[in-house]
Amino acid sequence: MNNRLKVLRAERDWSQAHLAELLGVSRQTVNALETGRYDPSLPLAFKIARIFEQPIESIFSEQENDG
Amino acid sequence: MSPRLKSVLFYLGGMLLLGFVAGLAGGWVGHIEASDPALAAQIAPFELVGIAVLGVAGMVFALVVSVRWMRVIDEAAREAHKSAWFWGGSVGLLAAMPILMMGVLPQTADWRLPDWFFGRTDPMAYAAMGAWALISLMLLGYGVAWAWWWWKRR
Numbered sequence: 001m002n003n004r005l006k007v008l009r010a011e012r013d014w015s016q017a018h019l020a021e022l023l024g025v026s027r028q029t030v031n032a033l034e035t036g037r038y039d040p041s042l043p044l045a046f047k048i049a050r051i052f053e054q055p056i057e058s059i060f061s062e063q064e065n066d067g
Numbered sequence: 068m069s070p071r072l073k074s075v076l077f078y079l080g081g082m083l084l085l086g087f088v089a090g091l092a093g094g095w096v097g098h099i100e101a102s103d104p105a106l107a108a109q110i111a112p113f114e115l116v117g118i119a120v121l122g123v124a125g126m127v128f129a130l131v132v133s134v135r136w137m138r139v140i141d142e143a144a145r146e147a148h149k150s151a152w153f154w155g156g157s158v159g160l161l162a163a164m165p166i167l168m169m170g171v172l173p174q175t176a177d178w179r180l181p182d183w184f185f186g187r188t189d190p191m192a193y194a195a196m197g198a199w200a201l202i203s204l205m206l207l208g209y210g211v212a213w214a215w216w217w218w219k220r221r
Contacts, residue, residue: 025141
């Protein structure tokens with residue numbers, strides 16, 4: 001699954017650590033999410049959407065990663 | 068520090084304290100065995116019960132710490148542990164298969180493996196060694212699988 005987490009975070013000038021704190025997860029988890037190597041659970045995906053004030057489908061897409 | 072993490076550290080401290088008490092008791096029993104064999108023979112049954120009680124208490128503490136730890140960490144960290152348990156633990160168990168297969172061969176009949184580690188070759192030493200071998204292989208597999216999970220998602 002692809003996502004726009006890194007872009008959205010950069011737009012707000014947030015660090016991974018700050019986003020991790022907002023989400024209540026570790027920085028390593030935010031990194032794994034951003035690289036698309038870990039797909040979040042639905043509750044976490046909803047939390048991400050709430051924090052970025054965007055619908056889930058505008059953050060996550062089901063297109064597979066090339067790598 | 069979150070209250071949940073504090074609770075984990077509290078129980079971890081309990082485990083360390085238990086280990087410290089067990090170490091002291093072991094040292095005291097060792098001293099008695101060397102200095103007073105008659106008294107050592109008298110306390111031998113209690114020693115066995117004491118070790119069993121400490122073992123069970125350690126198991127309970129470890130279980131409580133594990134449950135609380137799993138509640139403290141986030142979902143990705145939990146996923147890493149679940150993956151490590153399944154893949155690492157399973158592969159660790161599979162790694163014990165060659166040992167099991169070698170054990171039925173007549174060529175290994177005179178191998179005294181527990182003697183290399185415990186200096187004993189009685190049936191209990193063989194049972195303990197089998198348990199240690201399984202635990203070690205599963206823990207090794209667990210550690211490698213856990214590290215691999217995070218390495219792939221770095």
